[in-house]
Amino acid sequence: MFVRPFRVKSNTAIKGSDRRKLKADITAAFPSLSADELSNLIPNKEDLNIVKIYAHKGDAVTLYLMNKNPLFFELEKQLYPTVYVLWRYPDILPKLKTWPLVVQKLVGGADLMLPGVVLPSSGPPDMKRGDCCAVTVVGSRTPVAVGTAAVSSAEMHSQGMKGKGVCVLHTYMDTLWAFGDKSNPPSLPDAQGDGEAVEEEEREVDEGDEQTQEPSPDSETTTEQACSVIEQLSLTEPGDDTIGKSQNPEEEEEAEQDSLKMTQENMDALLLQCFLHALKIKVKKSELPLLTSTFLRNHMFSCCPAEKKLDIKKSSYKKLSKFLQAMQQQYNLVRVKELTKGVESIVDVDWKNPELRSFTVPAETDVEAAPFQDGGDVETPYCPPEITTLYSVSARVEPLFLDAKKRKGTILHAADVRSIVTEFVKRNELVEGSNKNYVTINPTLCDCLLEKSEYQEVDALKWDDLFTRTLGQMQECFQVTFSGQAPIIKKGHIEPIDISVASRGSNKKVTMIKNLEVYGLDPAAVATALQRRVQASSILQPIPGSKDKVLVQIQGNQIHQVGTMLLDHYKLPRKYIQGLEKAPKGGKKK
Structure with missing residues (x-):
């Protein structure tokens, strides 16, 4: 279900009554969970969020998040624990064991077939068709998948252990796991040594015709193998069937790590190149402070060579904030500051930095180079998009x-x-x-x-x-077409730049401008220009419910000044600006 990315519909904090209902539902669904364990799992004072999502096949799913980690997901009014919960309380669900080779198939989106199930001498756990169950690896108690039983325990024997055993819904390394902190599973060796109870027989590894002869391993060897598979999974992308194919797993693991390191080094180099390129010919002093997200979207991406793709997640930094922090500490190129809560901006650039001055703009990039000045005040005229x-x-x-x-x-x-x-x-x-x-x-x-x-x-x-x-x-x-960029097509009507006036305490007026990003305008640059034009303070605020949009707020009723700047300086058509009629009327004072 979570092999492919899902779409988030809403994310809200849970109410007190809903928290109590959730606890009652968890107690009913997982009676083996004690009251103390439930209190530790869902403390009353911790933030708990309800996230509504749509899976890639259109299924509506409700997630319950604690400290940004998904704990449970609800599908068709049935509650399921995630692997994050099962790693803390591995015994709240009946478990079926499988061989290490089968785990990779489950991570890739396959269901667990009965020929791949390893039964202990005591037989399968007591389950009914449709019951929630977990999947572990032989020699380990660590759950790696969650699903529903496709058949009951009695039907497993009557069918001769053939057919589907578990309809897998969620696994370690899928997108639901990636929605959390992406922590790796703990090592929970199986003290009972299930491997000793397994008879030597041919077991079908996946749904095809391939069959593997599995010897009856001792408990210690099986535990090591299970831990090794789980460790390898953390280095393997879902769907990448590489485990068990090399005759020398240690050499293969080293080769994968070297390849991963090489890829990260290449992406780090491209990231630094685009960063220096953007600072040298794109950013101008009048734009500061500049939102880091705007700097990445409007400047760094446009400086990336056409045959390459800039992806911070594939670098060693993983996040833009960590990369900019490194540029600030190692090279002292920029100074980043959180001007508003949760929103970082580049507030200063060292234009005379030797690293920046010695950087040569690559000839193969499509970005039009502008003369670089030590002051950094390079005028790149704004070109309104063609709509x-x-x-x-x-x-x-x-x-x-x-x-x-x-x-x-x-x-x-x-x-x-x-x-x-x-x-x-x-x-x-x-x-x-x-x-x-x-x-x-x-x-x-x-x-x-x-x-x-x-x-x-x-x-x-x-x-x-x-x-x-x-x-x-x-x-x-x-269709919105910016100069030198591919056209962007969206359904519906284009949102106009909205200018409005609101009252604050003591009948003070403030002017608010939003949707500047739709037209390629940097809110930080517009706020700075307005601040200089009207000599009034301005601030940037994130718009609730919008990920990439920022609201510009400036003191006083400045609609006339905002309109004049957008129409005359930025050359935007009047039909794409909303609220100009609210400008104060001029008249003689009595």
Whole structure:
């Protein structure tokens, strides 16, 4: 279920009543969990969040997070523990054991088949079909997967241990595990030595025809093998079936670590190159303070060579904040400060730093180089984006576009829509002979464009009405094209820059501007320019519920000044600016 990334719908703090209900549900679902263990697992004073997500197949799932770690997930009103919970309390679920080679298949998204289940001499645990259960490796008590029993314990024997055993929902190394702190599983050796009770027989490793002869290992060897597999999994991407293929696992592990290190070194070098490149020709002194996220998105990415892809997660730093911290401590190139809670900005750049001065801009990059000055005040004029309205073919008007081989979801310009509809009319000879300004309505046009009340009344439409109705039945989209960048197409209407005025304590006014990022404007740079223009303080605030947007707030009713700057300096069309009518009216004072 969590092999592929999921989409987060909402993330809210849990209420006190919901926390009590959750505890009651956990007690009912996992009765072996004692009251003290439950209190330790979900303390009353710790932050607990409810996260609504959609899995890649569309399933609605509810997650319960404690300190950003998913503890439980709820699917179809049934509660399941994550591996983070099972690593603390491994005995709250019945467990089925499997061979180390099978674990990699589970991580890749496969279900556990009965031929791959290792039964102790006492037989399988008591389970019914649909019961929640865990999967462990022979020689270890550490759960590596969670799912539901596909068959009951009795059916396992009656079916001769053939068919599906566990429908796997969640595993170590999947995206749900990655949503937490990504910690590795603990080492929990199995003191009972299950391996000694297993008869020597051929066991099917996966759903194919391949069968592996598994000798009956001793407990100590099996435990070491289980720990080794779990350790290797932490270095292996899901779906990468590499475990057990090398004749010398130690050499293979060393080779993988060397390859990983080499990849990180290459990404570190590319990260440093794009960083210096952006500072040298992109960032100007007037932009400071500059949001670190804006610096990465608008400057560093554009300085990356076309044949390469910048990915901080594949570097040794993993996060932009750690990389910038290293640049500050090792090279003293920048100074990063948290101006508002949780939002970091670059507040200063050492333009005379030897590392920056000696850096040569690569010739193969597509970024247009600007002359570098020691003061860093390089004027890169803002170029407003080109915004185009587009239309997506909807299910209702799809029959009009079938002859042009345009299916549902195809995005077209208005001129293309006009051309296709005109060709449809001419091909079907629908132009009225007596008055060529009108188009006769045939069954296809009737179904696509007319309302039910018009079926018997409207026999013909004017050309303009025909085009207007067609566009009205299509999904409106917009395309934003920034200079030197690939076009960005999104559904719906483009959000205008919103300017509003709010009252604060003692009837003080503040002006707020949002959606600047949609038009490629850096909120920090706009705030600095406004601050100098009107001589008033300004601050940046993150917008609740929006990941990459920031609100600019400046003292006083500054709508007129904001509008003048956006219209005259940034050359943005007036139709993309909302709230200019709220500017204070000029007049004579009495």
